[in-house]
Amino acid sequence: MSLKLSKKTPAVHGHVERKSQETKGDKVVAGVSHTMLGLWSLMVLIPLLWTLMSSFKTTSEIFASPFSLPKVWQFKNYVSAWNTAGIGLYFFNTVIVVGFALVIVMVLGSMCAYVLARYVFPGHRIIYYLMLAGLTFPIFLAIVPLFFILKNMGLLNTLPGLIIVYVAFALPFTVFFLFSFFKALPGEIAEAAQIDGAGEWRTFFQVMLPMAKPGLASVAIFNFLGLWNQYLIPVAINTDPQKKVLSQGIAAFAGQQGYAVDFGSLFAASVIVVVPVLIAYIIFQRQLQGSVSAGTMK
Amino acid sequence: MVVFLGLPLAIYLVFVISPFVQAMYYSLTSWSGFNDKMPFVGFDNYVKLFHDDIFMLSVRNSIILAIFLPVITVILSLVLATLVTIGGSSRGQIKGLKGSGFYRIVSFFPYVIPAVVIGIIWAQIYDPSSGLLNGILTGIGFDGLKSYPWLGDPRTAMIASMVVIVWGFVGFYMILFIAAIKGIPAETFEAARIDGAGRFRTATTITIPLIRDNIQTAYVYMGILALDAFVYMSVLNSTGGPANSTLVMSQKLFTTAFSKSQFGLACAMGVVLAAITLLFSALVFLVNRITGGKQDVSE
Numbered sequence: 001m002s003l004k005l006s007k008k009t010p011a012v013h014g015h016v017e018r019k020s021q022e023t024k025g026d027k028v029v030a031g032v033s034h035t036m037l038g039l040w041s042l043m044v045l046i047p048l049l050w051t052l053m054s055s056f057k058t059t060s061e062i063f064a065s066p067f068s069l070p071k072v073w074q075f076k077n078y079v080s081a082w083n084t085a086g087i088g089l090y091f092f093n094t095v096i097v098v099g100f101a102l103v104i105v106m107v108l109g110s111m112c113a114y115v116l117a118r119y120v121f122p123g124h125r126i127i128y129y130l131m132l133a134g135l136t137f138p139i140f141l142a143i144v145p146l147f148f149i150l151k152n153m154g155l156l157n158t159l160p161g162l163i164i165v166y167v168a169f170a171l172p173f174t175v176f177f178l179f180s181f182f183k184a185l186p187g188e189i190a191e192a193a194q195i196d197g198a199g200e201w202r203t204f205f206q207v208m209l210p211m212a213k214p215g216l217a218s219v220a221i222f223n224f225l226g227l228w229n230q231y232l233i234p235v236a237i238n239t240d241p242q243k244k245v246l247s248q249g250i251a252a253f254a255g256q257q258g259y260a261v262d263f264g265s266l267f268a269a270s271v272i273v274v275v276p277v278l279i280a281y282i283i284f285q286r287q288l289q290g291s292v293s294a295g296t297m298k
Numbered sequence: 299m300v301v302f303l304g305l306p307l308a309i310y311l312v313f314v315i316s317p318f319v320q321a322m323y324y325s326l327t328s329w330s331g332f333n334d335k336m337p338f339v340g341f342d343n344y345v346k347l348f349h350d351d352i353f354m355l356s357v358r359n360s361i362i363l364a365i366f367l368p369v370i371t372v373i374l375s376l377v378l379a380t381l382v383t384i385g386g387s388s389r390g391q392i393k394g395l396k397g398s399g400f401y402r403i404v405s406f407f408p409y410v411i412p413a414v415v416i417g418i419i420w421a422q423i424y425d426p427s428s429g430l431l432n433g434i435l436t437g438i439g440f441d442g443l444k445s446y447p448w449l450g451d452p453r454t455a456m457i458a459s460m461v462v463i464v465w466g467f468v469g470f471y472m473i474l475f476i477a478a479i480k481g482i483p484a485e486t487f488e489a490a491r492i493d494g495a496g497r498f499r500t501a502t503t504i505t506i507p508l509i510r511d512n513i514q515t516a517y518v519y520m521g522i523l524a525l526d527a528f529v530y531m532s533v534l535n536s537t538g539g540p541a542n543s544t545l546v547m548s549q550k551l552f553t554t555a556f557s558k559s560q561f562g563l564a565c566a567m568g569v570v571l572a573a574i575t576l577l578f579s580a581l582v583f584l585v586n587r588i589t590g591g592k593q594d595v596s597e
Contacts, residue, residue, distance in 0.1 A: 034397075063428045066430045127307065130310070137572050140567075140568050141568035144564050149313065164309065164313065232528055250418065263422070273415050274412070
């Protein structure tokens with residue numbers, strides 16, 4: 001539709017008009033674009049706002065009408081979700097597991113990526129393909145043997161067991177992403193550090209790692225999201241009620257809702273799970289959107 | 299250096315690679331998991347699977363997801379990304395749509411919400427009597443849909459579940475495509491504009507061919523995800539839905555292993571799932587290659 005209009009050559013008298021003018025076609029296109037994107041944004045926002053609103057309603061209010069505002073704002077839904085439904089405990093477990101797993105996978109993953117990017121040695125390509133396999137094979141293929149490996153090691157239903165499995169499965173993505181990052185860093189700097197007397201460890205931790213900071217931040221954010229949201233692994237290998245993480249805890253809570261109905265608390269629990277991640281996203285959104293683009297450069 | 303590589307590699311081999319390999323062996327046994335006896339049964343498990351109607355139904359459902367989810371998600375996110383990037387003025391500098399930052403931030407929200415919670419929220423939205431969807435629909439006059447069970451009717455359960463997954467991922471791929479489109483040098487767009495190409499023409503003949511690799515990657519990822527779909531399907535309909543209409547392979551595998559303790563059989567399902575996943579990726583690469591994915595558009 002803008003095709004014809006944009007073909008019209010603007011009159012140029014002496015000087016070139018640098019300021020962009022909006023043509024009629026532009027306005028139509030912008031209008032249509034805003035409408036469609038606006039509709040999509042509503043599609044995204046309405047379910048979330050509805051969840052937020054319902055989290056303050058009593059169960060009978062929820063059943064009465066999906067639209068009515070709560071008569072009294074039921075903050076006690078949050079208290080009961082946190083205490084009775086155990087969301088507080090699960091939250092604590094999740095923070096421990098994801099925190100440790102994230103730090104460990106970042107350290108191990110960057111070490112591994114650094115060696116792969118800087119040195120060529122026999123078996124180099126095999127490691128590369130093993131990592132690729134870890135990225136493409138479905139986790140479901142591994143889940144049964146994994147269960148028994150942990151059982152034999154005595155790590156089944158323990159937080160350390162969960163942490164080490166999280167680390168292992170986050171490793172291929174971390175290594176792949178950081179590999180290209182370390183590859184791009186100038187090798188001369190590492191050589192200079194070594195000539196100045198720095199050992200391998202010191203070269204890595206004090207010279208090379210700080211230079212890879214932007215890449216590390218991106219990978220850390222994606223790993224955080226992935227691990228925080230992980231569901232299958234904990235459901236399979238971490239079934240002790242006291243050690244549940246948020247995702248499985250809230251799923252179990254939703255599962256028993258059919259019998260003991262407290263929908264207000266269920267909505268409140270959902271809000272509790274979403275809010276920390278959403279806040280982290282809004283704070284880091286520039287970084288995250290930047291890293292999506294970095295991820296596509298591969 | 300040995301520690302640098304050795305430690306991560308050891309963890310990776312023990313907890314990722316070795317389970318993959320073991321699963322392939324277990325799939326040839328009728329192991330129950332409770333004792334060390336692992337009777338070798340050859341391909342019996344696979345034969346059993348192909349004669350199991352419910353498993354074949356779950357395979358069918360998974361394949362339906364793998365066919366529709368990537369197409370719908372990629373097209374929708376590509377359209378939205380295009381609107382953001384070329385909705386701007388057709389004069390002066392090449393620009394994106396004004397004020398599109400808001401859309402980008404909001405669209406990405408579902409990606410950061412845990413899949414379990416997405417499932418829970420949508421299960422409530424679809425609720426026949428107190429759900430948001432039927433509330434809106436009856437509000438605008440569709441009284442026939444009052445207390446219609448979207449997830450409880452075999453005709454709509456699958457489609458309703460697909461909507462949830464698409465809702466969860468469109469924003470992520472939209473951001474990915476926006477980033478890819480922004481990576482195209484502005485001169486390319488300027489040249490197209492000078493040659494008289496309108497927005498639609500630019501999108502179909504310049505943008506899409508240039509971000510073809512990104513589209514392929516997105517397609518493969520979305521397909522792998524669709525073949526898994528465990529979280530969404532098990533939260534929306536924990537038992538496989540009405541008449542098993544939303545039962546997918548991953549769910550079937552999980553119950554076979556952890557509820558019925560038929561570990562050998564479950565591993566065979568895992569192998570089938572892995573084979574379908576690899577086949578899907580190979581197919582996408584092949585189609586992209588045949589339709590000219592490696593052609594240089596600038597020529």
